[in-house]
Structures are given as structure tokens and as C-alpha cells.
Amino acid sequence: MPKKLNRSFYARNTVEVAKDLLGKVLVHRIGEKELKGRIVETEAYIGAIDKAAHCYNNRRTERTEVMFGPPGHAYVYIIYGIYHCLNIITQKEGEGAGVLIRAIEPIKSLEQMAVNRYGKDLSELNKRQLKNLTNGPGKLTMAMKITKKNYGDDLTGDRLFILDDGYKSFKIAKSKRINVDYAEEAKDFEWRFFIKDNPCVSK
DNA sequence: GTATGGATTGTC
DNA sequence: ACAATCCATACT
Numbered sequence: 001m002p003k004k005l006n007r008s009f010y011a012r013n014t015v016e017v018a019k020d021l022l023g024k025v026l027v028h029r030i031g032e033k034e035l036k037g038r039i040v041e042t043e044a045y046i047g048a049i050d051k052a053a054h055c056y057n058n059r060r061t062e063r064t065e066v067m068f069g070p071p072g073h074a075y076v077y078i079i080y081g082i083y084h085c086l087n088i089i090t091q092k093e094g095e096g097a098g099v100l101i102r103a104i105e106p107i108k109s110l111e112q113m114a115v116n117r118y119g120k121d122l123s124e125l126n127k128r129q130l131k132n133l134t135n136g137p138g139k140l141t142m143a144m145k146i147t148k149k150n151y152g153d154d155l156t157g158d159r160l161f162i163l164d165d166g167y168k169s170f171k172i173a174k175s176k177r178i179n180v181d182y183a184e185e186a187k188d189f190e191w192r193f194f195i196k197d198n199p200c201v202s203k
Numbered sequence: 204g205t206a207t208g209g210a211t212t213g214t215c
Numbered sequence: 216a217c218a219a220t221c222c223a224t225a226c227t
Contacts, residue, residue, distance in 0.1 A: 045210075052210070053210085054210080059224095061224070062223085063222095063223060063224085077222095078221085078222055078223080079209065079210065079211060079222090080208090080209060080211055080212080080221075080222085081209085081219095081220050081221025081222045081223090082211075082212080082219080082220055082221070082222090083212070085210060085211085087210085100210055132213095136211070136212070137210070137211070138212065139211090139212080177210075178210075178211090179209085179210060179211075180210060182208095182209085183210095202211095204226105204227080205226085205227080206224100206226080206227100207223105207224085207225085207226100208222105208223100208224095209221105209222095209223095209224105211219105212219090213217105213218095213219085214216105214217085214218085214219095215217080215218090
């Protein structure tokens, strides 16, 4: 039986959580529908020491407030005025840290994801559209219909949560994070983790 | 009120 | 390689 990740899973060092989230299953329930995807790429952000983090230097705004709350909640923000990004809050309340979910492998309700991404039936998608369904932070939120309505969602609840189904036959690779060149020394932190050779990892 | 730039994506 | 696109933030 797959098991829902509990609060203590998230209440640990962010880099450890980022690695351990790989292979887990992200679930979003919308009414009767259930969308699922396996997490294949993550990035860690730790406000206390990380100039790339929105909450660096204890920067508390309306947007970042949830990052300073208890772990196991969703931080959803809008990037470039267009796309949404999903983060999972980690460590202890007040610390300001989280994990960006950068890519998933679709598992369930691919028909709905096709409609959410392209407004088309799954059978009408070409090869490239299929490959690009959820292989990026903005793409997966669009496919799973994760929006600012999910801001602050408690992942121990029943709307948005993460399952451990025991999948662990993979190797973890790491690299520098994507698009944080402005972050001075923090741009070189190797805090991006992904499942080696998985086709759904971002480009 | 105004200016600035971004934890991205799609197209050229 | 670069434009699209607009919200959140910082500053006046």
C-alpha cells in the first residue's frame, strides 16, 4: 500500500528532502478526478544561506510568508507573470526553506493533463507534445492544475499530497541549479537532483 | 504610482 | 538565440 508522506518527512534538512522526494508520487485531487505523477527532478532552496531563495535574508513578504510556516505545506508562486511553480516547505517553522519540484513523470489522468496543457485530447498530441507534458516546473503545474489556489495547501491533507509507493530502483544524479546565475556564490551550489536517465527530466 | 526583472517556455 | 508576458517587489 502506498503511504502518504507525513510531517516528519518534510521537517528535515532541505537537501535531504530534495533527494528523498525523487521517485515519490505527487497527487492532486480535483473533485472526482485524481492526477498523479512521479517526481523525477527537484531543487533545494535554503533561505538562511542561499541568495537564490525568495526568502533569503529573512525576506518576508505576502508571497514568501508560507515558506516561514511549518513544513509540509505548498508554496506556489507565479514566475514571469505566466507560469506557476510548486515548492514543498521543509525544515522547521520559521527557517524559510523548501524544495522546488522541477519535473514529474505522468502516471494517472494523462487525458486531463493533455487538456490542461494543450486543450486537446491525449490522442491528438504529437510526439513532442507528449514528451513536453510535464518535463519542467511550469509545465507540470499546468498539467496538474496546480495554481495559487493551492498556495499554503497542507500536504498531510487530502487535496494535494505525496505518496511513497516503494519505487526506488533508480540512481540519483546532481548538478547546479537552473536559472539562478544572479545568485552570486549560491549559483554554484549543487542542489539540483534528478533521476538518472529518466526521460521526463527537464532540458 | 511607477519601474524593474524574473526558481520559464515556446519559437525562431 | 530571443521574445512573450505580467505579477510581485522595491522604491518614490
